[in-house]
Amino acid sequence: MELAYDYPLYRPPSEANSLIFQVTLGCSFNKCSFCNMYRTKEYAERPWEEIRAEIDMMARFYPDTRRIFLADGDALNMSKDRLVQILEYLYQKFPGIERISCYAMPKNLLQKTDEELQALYAAGLHMFYVGIESGNDVVLKKVTKGATGRSIVQACSKARKHGYVLSCMVILGLGGRKYTKEHIADTAKVLSEIAPDYVGALTLYLEEGVHDEFMSKYGEPFEFIDDVEVLDELERLVRDFDPKMPVVFRANHASNVYSIGGTMPDDRGKILSLIEGLKSHPEMLKPKFLRRF
Numbered sequence: 001m002e003l004a005y006d007y008p009l010y011r012p013p014s015e016a017n018s019l020i021f022q023v024t025l026g027c028s029f030n031k032c033s034f035c036n037m038y039r040t041k042e043y044a045e046r047p048w049e050e051i052r053a054e055i056d057m058m059a060r061f062y063p064d065t066r067r068i069f070l071a072d073g074d075a076l077n078m079s080k081d082r083l084v085q086i087l088e089y090l091y092q093k094f095p096g097i098e099r100i101s102c103y104a105m106p107k108n109l110l111q112k113t114d115e116e117l118q119a120l121y122a123a124g125l126h127m128f129y130v131g132i133e134s135g136n137d138v139v140l141k142k143v144t145k146g147a148t149g150r151s152i153v154q155a156c157s158k159a160r161k162h163g164y165v166l167s168c169m170v171i172l173g174l175g176g177r178k179y180t181k182e183h184i185a186d187t188a189k190v191l192s193e194i195a196p197d198y199v200g201a202l203t204l205y206l207e208e209g210v211h212d213e214f215m216s217k218y219g220e221p222f223e224f225i226d227d228v229e230v231l232d233e234l235e236r237l238v239r240d241f242d243p244k245m246p247v248v249f250r251a252n253h254a255s256n257v258y259s260i261g262g263t264m265p266d267d268r269g270k271i272l273s274l275i276e277g278l279k280s281h282p283e284m285l286k287p288k289f290l291r292r293f
């Protein structure tokens with residue numbers, strides 16, 4: 001049994017077994033030049049009656065649901081009151097819920113007051129997936145992310161302060177060949193400062209629909225880095241990422257050249273030796289046609 005979703009529908013890989021409710025459609029920002037996810041949709045918040053009817057229906061089919069993901073791109077953009085209403089109803093209808101999560105932009109987190117974030121946590125929203133992409137301000141501006149390294153740290157620290165579990169995504173190759181050093185050095189700094197529970201490193205892959213826009217918004221010629229340079233970025237990121245508490249680090253997304261993962265900082269040595277091995281055996285990397293964003 002599946003809901004009549006408004007496609008395309010996205011969710012993080014770790015929410016593969018979660019029940020998904022589309023409480024919003026699209027992304028309220030929709031301007032990141034590398035992102036093709038919601039270009040065909042206009043941001044909208046679905047009416048409470050529709051959401052409630054879907055929750056009622058799915059509660060009849062899957063009463064033992066443990067995990068729920070609220071889609072689309074930034075459900076956190078909804079008002080605190082509407083979200084609390086949805087969360088309370090979900091807990092009422094699915095008594096065994098262990099986790100409710102959604103995507104969140106730094107802007108969403110900064111726009112919510114401390115009291116609002118506290119109220120949402122108390123109502124049972126416990127995890128955010130945040131696309132950080134880069135910690136470098138030049139790169140963030142060139143890809144029109146609508147955030148700076150500082151605002152990302154502020155937003156994520158605010159969520160951490162209220163107890164939220166954070167999973168942050170960064171994109172290898174986003175600075176191209178020219179900004180590769182700054183991109184990785186500042187991304188490692190920002191991630192170290194936030195120390196999220198999870199970090200996912202993806203690799204830049206531009207869908208056809210955004211390729212030209214990405215290039216023109218970049219403001220100067222953009223040169224993709226090659227696979228060995230991607231490994232080199234990963235190596236520098238792992239070497240410089242120094243969280244004060246354990247962080248699950250993964251570079252196992254479909255877009256990556258190889259699946260790598262471990263817990264930082266303890267597994268740093270193991271991950272670095274794997275990368276070292278791969279750099280001298282590039283034939284072991286995933287073929288390009290198997291990689292997607």
Ligand code: SF4
Pocket residue numbers: 027028029030031032035036037038073105131
């Ligand atoms: S990356 Fe996230 S914030 Fe940016 S346009 Fe895509 S969904 Fe929206």
